[in-house]
Structure formats: C-alpha cells, structure tokens
Amino acid sequence: DIVMTQSPDSLAVSLGERATINCKSSQSVLYSSNNKNYLAWYQQKPGQPPKLLIYWASIRESGVPGRFSGSGSGTDFTLTISSLQAADVAVYFCQQYYTTPRTFGQGTKVEIK
Amino acid sequence: QVQLQESGPGLVKPSETLSLSCTVSGGDIRDNHWSWIRQPPGKGLEWIGNIYYRGSTKYKSSLQSRVIISVDTSKNQLSLKMNSVTAADAAVYYCAKSGDTHDAFDIWGQGTMVTVSS
Numbered sequence: 410d411i412v413m414t415q416s417p418d419s420l421a422v423s424l425g426e427r428a429t430i431n432c433k434s435s436q437s438v439l440y441s442s443n444n445k446n447y448l449a450w451y452q453q454k455p456g457q458p459p460k461l462l463i464y465w466a467s468i469r470e471s472g473v474p475g476r477f478s479g480s481g482s483g484t485d486f487t488l489t490i491s492s493l494q495a496a497d498v499a500v501y502f503c504q505q506y507y508t509t510p511r512t513f514g515q516g517t518k519v520e521i522k
Numbered sequence: 523q524v525q526l527q528e529s530g531p532g533l534v535k536p537s538e539t540l541s542l543s544c545t546v547s548g549g550d551i552r553d554n555h556w557s558w559i560r561q562p563p564g565k566g567l568e569w570i571g572n573i574y575y576r577g578s579t580k581y582k583s584s585l586q587s588r589v590i591i592s593v594d595t596s597k598n599q600l601s602l603k604m605n606s607v608t609a610a611d612a613a614v615y616y617c618a619k620s621g622d623t624h625d626a627f628d629i630w631g632q633g634t635m636v637t638v639s640s
Binding site for chain 2: 410447449451457458459460461464465470502504506509510511512513514515516
C-alpha cells in the first residue's frame with residue numbers, strides 16, 4: 410500500500426498569513442504516460458464530510474477559493490493557503506488515487522494563532 | 523447536482539453484520555465509480571472499497587474477507603455489508619463518488635455513525 414505522510418500534524422497561523430501543509434507518498438503517484446500526479450487534497454470541518462479542494466495535485470475543484478493551491482510532483486506535495494481566513498479552520502487530508510487501496514494522509518489540523 | 527445519503531442501523535452487535543445503503547440522487551449510479559470510506563471518531567480516513575456498476579469491485583485487502591460492496595441500479599443505491607464486526611469497526615461510514623475526469627472523491631454523503639456494542 411502507498412503510505413501518505415503529512416507534516417505537520419497541526420499548525421497555527423495568524424489570519425491573513427500563509428499556511429503550508431506537506432504530504433509525502435511512499436512511492437511516486439506520477440503516472441508517466443499522462444504526466445499526471447494522482448493526488449488530491451480535502452478539507453474537513455467538524456461534523457462534516459471531507460470536501461474536495463484539489464485534484465491532479467494542482468487543479469482546484471470548482472468553487473474552491475483561489476487562496477488554496479496545490480503543488481508538487483512524484484512523492485512530495487504541498488497544499489498552500491495563501492491568506493488564512495477564519496473559515497479555513499479545519500483538518501486537511503491528502504489522498505492518492507494512483508492505485509488501490511486508496512490511501513489518505515493522517516490529517517493536518519489548521520488553527521488560528 | 524449529485525447527492526448521496528447513507529442509511530442503516532446505527533448500532534450493530536459484535537460478531538454480527540453491518541449493512542448500509544447509500545442512495546444516489548440527481549445522477550445515475552451507472553456513471554462513475556463509488557466508494558465506501560470510514561472514519562473512526564477523532565481519527566483519519568480509511569478507504570474500504572469501490573465499485574463500478576458493471577460489477578467491478580476492489581477492496582482494502584485487510585477488509586476483503588469481511589466486506590461486500592454492491593450496486594442496485596433499479597434503486598440507484600450502493601450498499602455495504604461487513605460481517606463479523608468488532609469494536610474496531612465503529613466509525614462514521616461515508617459513501618463517495620469519484621469524479622467524472624479523475625478518481626478523487628468529489629461528492630460525499632453526510633456519513634452515518636455506526637456503533638458496535640452488545
């Protein structure tokens with residue numbers, strides 16, 4: 410199974426500041442035939458299901474604010490919130506869909522400093 | 523807009539079978555892949571398995587011997603059966619749809635909490 414490891418487990422950022430979450434996969438999730446990274450990011454608020462933010466490592470889902478961006482390739486990926494808003498307090502998960510079983514990172518909790 | 527709604531008993535006895543349904547509205551279950559994912563309280567997300575309506579299923583290997591995922595196209599429903607449950611199976615169970623052009627999960631149900639207790 411591909412193991413997804415996120416860092417940090419939690420972070421506190423001031424409103425308007427940048428938040429950066431890292432995700433590392435135990436093997437590459439880059440499919441060479443189409444040059445796509447099979448990596449997604451989700452946001453989960455308490456009592457709610459996860460919400461898809463990013464797929465193909467860097468494509469924002471429709472309706473997701475532009476302050477969310479994804480980057481990286483192969484085994485190392487980053488989710489950046491460029492200017493943290495109060496509404497962004499949540500747990501964020503990365504997930505690979507390169508192969509089954511689909512696997513998730515352990516989650517990163519983002520709070521306001 | 524596709525919507526998903528899970529349903530089923532919130533309490534299951536140890537060693538018995540957990541049975542959940544997921545009703546798809548606003549879309550056709552014959553499109554896309556569908557997954558079951560669970561989340562123990564306060565913990566992370568665990569993919570259980572997925573299905574394409576033609577019957578192709580894949581399961582997490584550690585659960586494969588206890589799980590069956592199926593589709594009822596006449597009801598536009600997805601189902602999950604998990605036998606021999608233990609306390610470790612207590613979780614919020616979600617059904618989720620894969621995207622039209624990718625396999626990330628773009629639509630999730632609200633989830634249903636399953637407790638395992640006698």
